[in-house]
Amino acid sequence: MIQNLVQKVAAPLLAVAMWATPATADTFAPEDYIGLVEALTDKIVIPAYERFAIETSVFSETLKSFCGQPTTVAAETVTRRFHDTMDAWAQARPILLGPVLNAPGPARFQFWPDKRGTGQRQLRLILTTKNTRVLTAQTLAAKSVALGDLQALEYVLFDDPQTTLLNDPFRCAYANAIADLQRSRAALLLQDWTKPAGFRDQVIGSANGTEAFFDEREAASAFLNSVIGTLEIVRLQKLDRPMGLTVESARRSRVESRRSGRSFRNITLNLETAHAFFTVPGGINSLLEKLPGNDNAQRVEKLFTDIATDLENFDTPLSTSVEDESSRPQLEALLTKLRTLQSLIQEHVAADLALVPGFNATDGD
Amino acid sequence: MKQTRRIFLQTSSAAIFSTTLVRPSLASNPGARWMGCRLVQGQHYASLFDGTGKVHINIPLPGRGHGIVATPGGRHALVMARRPGTFILVIDLDTGSVVHEITTSIDHHFYGHGCFSNDGHLLYTTQNDTGTGQGVIAVRDATDAFALITTFPSGGIGPHEIALMPDGLTLAVANGGIRTLPELGRTKLNLDTMSPSLTFINRETGKLLADHHLAADKHQLSIRHMSVGPSGIALALQYEGPKTDTMPLLALFNGQTLQLIETPASEARAMRNYAGSIAHDPSGEIVALACPRGNLISFWDATSGAALGRQTIVDACGVAPGNQPGEFVVTGGQLAAQSSPSSLTPTASFADTQWDNHLQRIA
Known part of the structure; x- marks a missing residue:
């Protein structure tokens, strides 16, 4: 029975079809x-x-x-x-x-x-x-x-x-x-x-395959996932959670490093490192630049730069800003830019680099 | 990771469009629907689509979703949070609206899966007791706003997928064996000592009826997902040891023994030690293992464990029965596709989408 069933739907058996491989899969060696x-x-x-x-x-x-x-x-x-x-x-x-x-x-x-x-x-x-x-x-x-x-x-x-x-x-x-x-x-x-x-x-x-990685693309994906994960941590844990949905539900006690008053500084330094993944010689930008007509490196650069400027423009500590109605639009704008940047990297840069950003496979579930 | 409730509340039901690529046999059954979770422009959704790729329901989620279970009768679908999430959304499939939200107690979180009693009155979910680290099955009353009735041990650590056996009385639980604590994120705390198991539990008494383990030297093969078919249970595994090892990822339970299926080395290497979901075809004779690290779906005889072939689709993970014997619907990356052991035909491409772990056939 099973044999007949398979023969109906399978000719030949063990065939491997290639669908939906990223267009740039062979772009990079x-x-x-x-x-x-x-x-x-x-x-x-x-x-x-x-x-x-x-x-x-x-x-x-x-x-x-x-x-x-x-x-x-x-x-x-x-x-x-x-x-x-x-x-x-x-x-x-x-x-x-x-x-x-x-x-x-x-x-x-x-x-x-x-x-x-x-x-x-x-x-x-x-x-x-x-x-x-x-x-x-x-x-x-x-x-x-x-x-x-x-x-x-x-x-x-x-x-x-x-x-x-x-x-x-x-x-x-x-x-x-x-x-x-x-x-x-x-x-x-x-x-x-x-x-x-x-x-x-x-x-x-x-x-050549190691205990940690099957191949070089998996290793590269792990680095890209670090950037994506960092943006998510900054966005959701460091900003969104203490902000709450409204200023009334904001909680300064949820702000990272609030006692030492360095919450914004932590975020700035986190993002500087994430940014450097793109900009160091031989970094992600060096691969994106090999793609004709691709402007995602510029888009990423602009967002990182805008976000850094936004962070510099806060004149009160984050623990104060989250409970301050007048700071709300600034914080909301920052969240939106971070979300846009994460989406750009996760959904577009990953595809540009022919890397699966580990959406279903990062740590198993 | 938890998604922002801010976006959940602010986002309208946008991003519902897909591009139909072809109209294979899936479209021949216009009533058939599949539901999965996906990420669209930074927002998580649960989406119901048909064989042409038309999206009928698109619900923004407060975080990343995982498994989906339909109520017996098919009126509602429950979308479950990915571990260590704490929400389940109950969606009315007629109106496309969220009619209820279930949350765990503060010392528990969901593992992303659940199942109903045959009469639909009781919901069983896999949960983590974060105080003890022990796996728990929670029983809720679907006729009383899913009020918690009781809990009982799952028989292991890290219970993941749960299914009701054909006798209607026994629950099968895949205990992944990996200990995590919500305050430490998704860090795996016991990889050296993990001991995954398949347990069987009387759903009325909570009594552990049996537990089955793989061989001791395979203790790092986490038992996570399963599909119950006419010949037994097919289980999808993920390996937590070095990537230089090559491990089989399919186990079959025939009612008496749990058998790890020998896998050709080339097939095992291609699967990359990780299967994310598993489903039987409509005949129950073929199982499909989704392997997102290998970007492939691997097909197997559900009884003998013979390898039948594989198909490639990027970030393949959602898999569910199709319309005909031998057919499956799969999702990966932006695509939904119709697949069998010998073919894979994309049916729709969904803009800016990353399809998530699981796919559930609804009708």
């Missing part, structure tokens, strides 16, 4: 994609992780020294080093592939958003009970990620103006432990990319 992923790895990923490793190390040393001899002047240095560390993380955050995704994922560096407030509750308990089991990086590493990440560090440093590292030795020792843990995690992350047979080699060798 494997070496084009390898050139792309190599450029993005060596000019964006590795430098970003190197900087993150350096800044976390400097910050850890600064805190160690400060806690031994706390002074008002040194406290300013601690604050400055914290922002340097957060800058480095905000630049590295758009890298949404490779070892950073290993369990428990990017949350081991920044547990945010904390939608249920579990991290904050744990932090308050630690600070209230002065639990000494969090005072070394080693013991801290075994606890919830929410207690040892950059968000916890921000809370310890900025949440209570009356209780600071200057006047609370426990707080200082705890911050020191978090910074030390972040230092070791950042160093490991860099090492996971750069060591022999590390993730850099998985990317660069993808044309």
